[in-house]
Amino acid sequence: MHQAIKKVGITGGTHGNELTGVYLIHKFQANPALVKRTSFETLCMHMNVGAIEQCTRYVDKDLNRTFTLKALEDYTLTEYEDSLSKVINQQIGPKGSDTPAVDLVIDLHTTTSDMGLSICVSTQDPFTWQAIAYVQEQIPELHIFRWNGDTEDASFVSSIPPHGITIEVGPIPQGVLRADTFFGTERVVQAILDYVELHNQGKAIQYTEADIYDHVELIDYPRNAQGEITAMLHPSLQDNGYAKIEKGDPLFVTLEGKDICYEGEEPRHILFANEAAYYEKHFSMCLTDKKTISL
Amino acid sequence: MHQAIKKVGITGGTHGNELTGVYLIHKFQANPALVKRTSFETLCMHMNVGAIEQCTRYVDKDLNRTFTLKALEDYTLTEYEDSLSKVINQQIGPKGSDTPAVDLVIDLHTTTSDMGLSICVSTQDPFTWQAIAYVQEQIPELHIFRWNGDTEDASFVSSIPPHGITIEVGPIPQGVLRADTFFGTERVVQAILDYVELHNQGKAIQYTEADIYDHVELIDYPRNAQGEITAMLHPSLQDNGYAKIEKGDPLFVTLEGKDICYEGEEPRHILFANEAAYYEKHFSMCLTDKKTISL
Numbered sequence: 001m002h003q004a005i006k007k008v009g010i011t012g013g014t015h016g017n018e019l020t021g022v023y024l025i026h027k028f029q030a031n032p033a034l035v036k037r038t039s040f041e042t043l044c045m046h047m048n049v050g051a052i053e054q055c056t057r058y059v060d061k062d063l064n065r066t067f068t069l070k071a072l073e074d075y076t077l078t079e080y081e082d083s084l085s086k087v088i089n090q091q092i093g094p095k096g097s098d099t100p101a102v103d104l105v106i107d108l109h110t111t112t113s114d115m116g117l118s119i120c121v122s123t124q125d126p127f128t129w130q131a132i133a134y135v136q137e138q139i140p141e142l143h144i145f146r147w148n149g150d151t152e153d154a155s156f157v158s159s160i161p162p163h164g165i166t167i168e169v170g171p172i173p174q175g176v177l178r179a180d181t182f183f184g185t186e187r188v189v190q191a192i193l194d195y196v197e198l199h200n201q202g203k204a205i206q207y208t209e210a211d212i213y214d215h216v217e218l219i220d221y222p223r224n225a226q227g228e229i230t231a232m233l234h235p236s237l238q239d240n241g242y243a244k245i246e247k248g249d250p251l252f253v254t255l256e257g258k259d260i261c262y263e264g265e266e267p268r269h270i271l272f273a274n275e276a277a278y279y280e281k282h283f284s285m286c287l288t289d290k291k292t293i294s295l
Numbered sequence: 296m297h298q299a300i301k302k303v304g305i306t307g308g309t310h311g312n313e314l315t316g317v318y319l320i321h322k323f324q325a326n327p328a329l330v331k332r333t334s335f336e337t338l339c340m341h342m343n344v345g346a347i348e349q350c351t352r353y354v355d356k357d358l359n360r361t362f363t364l365k366a367l368e369d370y371t372l373t374e375y376e377d378s379l380s381k382v383i384n385q386q387i388g389p390k391g392s393d394t395p396a397v398d399l400v401i402d403l404h405t406t407t408s409d410m411g412l413s414i415c416v417s418t419q420d421p422f423t424w425q426a427i428a429y430v431q432e433q434i435p436e437l438h439i440f441r442w443n444g445d446t447e448d449a450s451f452v453s454s455i456p457p458h459g460i461t462i463e464v465g466p467i468p469q470g471v472l473r474a475d476t477f478f479g480t481e482r483v484v485q486a487i488l489d490y491v492e493l494h495n496q497g498k499a500i501q502y503t504e505a506d507i508y509d510h511v512e513l514i515d516y517p518r519n520a521q522g523e524i525t526a527m528l529h530p531s532l533q534d535n536g537y538a539k540i541e542k543g544d545p546l547f548v549t550l551e552g553k554d555i556c557y558e559g560e561e562p563r564h565i566l567f568a569n570e571a572a573y574y575e576k577h578f579s580m581c582l583t584d585k586k587t588i589s590l
Contacts (some may be wrong), residue, residue, distance in 0.1 A: 026523060027550045055575070056351070112468040173407040174466030175571035177527045179548050228321060232472045253474050255322045276470035280350070 004200045005127075005163070009043045009092045009102035010035060010189060014064050014109065014157050015168050015277070016051025017174040020181050021108030022190070037193055038198035043102060047088060047157065050080055057277055064107075067160055068078050068153040069095060089245055093160045104163040106130075106184060106192055107156070111170035113275045113285075114241035118143040120166040122154055127199070128163045129295050133207035134195040135188060142188065143242060144212040145271055145288065164193060171239070205295050213242065213269055213288040220282040222252055222260060230259055233274045233284060242269050242290075252284070299495045300422075302336045304387045305484060309359050309404065309452050310572070311346025315476050321485070332488055333445040334495035338397060342383060344451065345375055350470050352572055359402075361450040362455055364390060388455045399423075399458035401487055402451070403480060406465035408570040408580075409536035412479050413438040415461040417449055422494070423458045429490040430483060432511050437483065438537060439507040440566055440583065460487060466534070468572055470582035494527035502590050508537065508564055508583040515577040517547055517555060526555055528569045528579060537564050540582075544548070544587030547579070 010028060012021025028035045028044040035042040046052055050059040058262040060079035071077060072089050089095055092102040096247050104127075109120075117131055117139060136142050145168070158164030170183045198204040231252035237243055245251065246267045250259040262268075264287070272278065273285040300490060305323060307316025322337040323330045330337040341347055345354040355374035367384050384390055387397040399422075404415075412434060414427055431437050440463070441516045453459030462483050467476045493499040517526040526547035532538055540546065547555040557563075563582040567573065 009577070023524070023550060060341060065516050112471055171468075173466075173471075173571050174570055175469065175574060176407055177524065178533055178569070179527045179530045180533070182527060183552070208342070229318070229472065232474045235474045238473055238475070255477070256326070257478070274471055274473070281468060282376060 003199055005040050005103045005196045007041045007043060008035075008101050008193065008196060009045065009105040009161070010108070011045055011047050011092070011105055011157055012108040013049070013052040014047040014107055016053070017055050018108070018110040019175065019177045020110045020169065020185050022046065022052055023177060024108055024180065024186060027186075032046075035189070037197040039197055039208065043092070044194070045091070047107075048081065048084065050084070057174070064157055065155040067095065068155045070153055071155070073149075076196050077294055087159060088157075094099075095160045100161045101120060102161045104131075104165070104196065105158055105161050107158050107164070107166045108189070109166055109168045110172045110181060110185075111168050111272065111275050112173055112277075113143075114239045115168050115271065116143055116241060117141060117169045117188055118145055118168045119188070120145045120147055120158075120168050121166060122156060122158065122166075126167060126295070129210065130199070130204065130207055131163070131192055132165065133197045133210045133295060134198075134204065135191040136210060137158060137185060137207075138191045139192075140238045144210060145213050146212050148215045151276050155157045170275075175215045209292050209294050211290075211292050213271055213290055214293075215286060216268060216289055217287045218283045219285060219287060221279075221284040222254070229279070230254055234259065235249040237270060237273055237285075241273065242271065244269050244290075245287075300335050300398045300491045302329075302338060303488065303491060304338045304340065304399050304400040304456070305330060305403070306340055306342050306387070306400055306452055307403040308344070308347040308401055310352045310357075311327040311343045312350050312352050313403070313405040314350075314470060314472050315405045315464065315467065315480050316431055317341065317347055317404055318472060318477065319481060322481075330484070330488060332492040334492055338387070340570065342402075343379065345379070352469070359452055360450045362390065362452060363450045365448055366450070380523045381536070383452075384455060392456045395441070395456045397456045399426075399460070400453055400456050401484055402453050402459070402461045403477060403484070404461055404463045405480075405549070406463050406470055406567060406570050407572075408465050408567045409534050410463050410465045410566065411438055411536060412436060412483055413440055413463045414483070415440045415442055415453075415463050417442040417451060417453065417461075418459060420458055421590070423460060424505065425494070425499065425502055426458070426490045427497065428505045428590060429493070430486040431505060431510060432502075433486045433489075434482060439505060440581075441507050441509050441588075443510045453586065457505065463572075465536075504587050505590050506585075506587050508566055508585055509588075510581060511584055512582045513578045514580060514582060516574075516579040517549070524574070525549055529554065532565060532568055532580075536568065537566065537585075539564050539585075
């Protein structure tokens with residue numbers, strides 16, 4: 001655990017229409033002292049430059065799903081993001097290397113969902129979890145979401161170096177800057193950098209547990225035979241991130257105004273409800289378990 | 296004033312990522328009785344079908360800026376929306392005709408700005424203003440924005456037939472459905488249809504005034520020499536549509552956290568603050584005068 005972190009990467013614009021990360025990178029590049037500490041170097045970079053240019057999530061495909069080892073080694077894939085991912089892997093990886101260019105990456109995202117300040121994590125790496133526990137202690141309103149969907153061959157930017165954290169902040173529309181989202185995201189970044197400095201100086205304390213929302217299931221919107229959405233997120237769940245749902249609670253309301261209720265036996269907490277980018281992925285929300293885990 | 300309205304057009308998806316209109320058209324097409332009245336026909340149609348397909352605002356250019364008489368007559372313009380606008384003009388116009396296919400168009404839009412339920416109007420047509428005054432009486436929280444920016448050769452869908460109303464509802468992200476926005480927009484549509492029916496039956500009363508926000512000036516975000524935005528909408532104005540600003544009030548906050556204040560001598564009310572689609576148009580907000588006008 002006490003191996004020093006030599007280089008931290010802060011990455012923004014992995015999704016080109018999530019402007020918070022794009023502009024935080026602008027800010028950090030113009031003011032490097034803000035992300036400088038004594039014990040490590042910090043690299044700040046824009047990721048999907050083509051998508052940033054046109055203010056879209058991606059050019060051909062979601063960059064943040066292209067970093068599997070399988071895809072990084074597949075030279076038959078030739079869409080824009082397929083090549084870009086290989087270049088980024090050279091810059092902050094390579095993935096799986098013992099001597100990566102960056103030891104820890106902090107990837108900046110936003111969501112149209114009411115996620116508040118949150119960290120999404122899909123690794124079991126102990127250092128990453130210690131950093132997250134520290135940030136939650138510094139920022140008590142921070143929520144932690146553990147994603148277990150693709151741990152075998154993870155596809156996120158955060159999976160490239162040995163240690164990786166994804167920051168998700170919302171609600172904010174795509175293509176928009178908001179001061180609260182911007183400065184809130186910056187607070188989380190600063191807390192992570194503070195932790196790395198403490199760790200490198202041997203001053204970090206050891207955390208033994210963390211409060212998390214644990215991924216259970218992704219569910220789609222109700223759709224008709226043509227694949228068109230026939231119901232919207234229920235108003236009781238809109239702007240109500242992390243809400244607890246129990247059997248019989250309304251989940252959706254049809255275009256005609258009829259409620260559709262949750263049929264599951266287990267109570268769950270909802271995340272990522274009504275995220276714009278997930279309509280095409282056929283996800284309306286993620287159902288999770290709220291729990292305390294041992295670190 | 297008592298010439299009957301024979302056909303009303305309800306149009307959605309003029310901007311393909313404003314899903315509220317797209318799905319209201321789905322709903323009305325599946326349930327035509329909802330928009331049927333005894334005295335007129337109703338046509339419901341999707342507008343920018345290419346943009347709806349890819350869930351973007353437009354394919355090549357903003358369709359809602361292509362309906363000038365000049366552009367409609369210019370066959371050297373060959374981008375996607377240049378051709379589409381000519382086809383739509385055949386379907387609900389032609390513009391300037393004494394016998395248009397549609398007498399009144401209701402064009403459905405949303406915004407990421409905190410506009411609530413609002414109507415944008417850029418015509419002096421007395422019938423349109425009577426309809427709007429009726430709707431404001433039925434829905435007191437409705438705001439009316441009078442746009443005077445391009446009255447010489449108007450470019451909006453609402454300018455095609457003799458009578459035209461643009462509904463703008465927000466805040467809502469692009470690419471998202473919200474139940475409150477959806478049903479709120481439908482309420483405004485229904486009130487307009489009710490007015491047309493009253494008018495056709497000779498039962499409409501004559502309104503003599505309306506409370507409006509009158510366009511004065513569009514202002515951009517602060518930018519650096521490279522054209523990059525250097526400041527965001529001030530938190531005091533975010534989620535605060537129609538707020539009154541006076542000299543010295545903060546308008547923006549820089550990425551570094553410094554306030555930038557309003558320097559104008561005249562108090563104004565702000566509209567369309569932080570609309571995603573206006574970043575590329577270099578508009579951060581519209582400054583308006585709140586006033587009561589005679590009809």
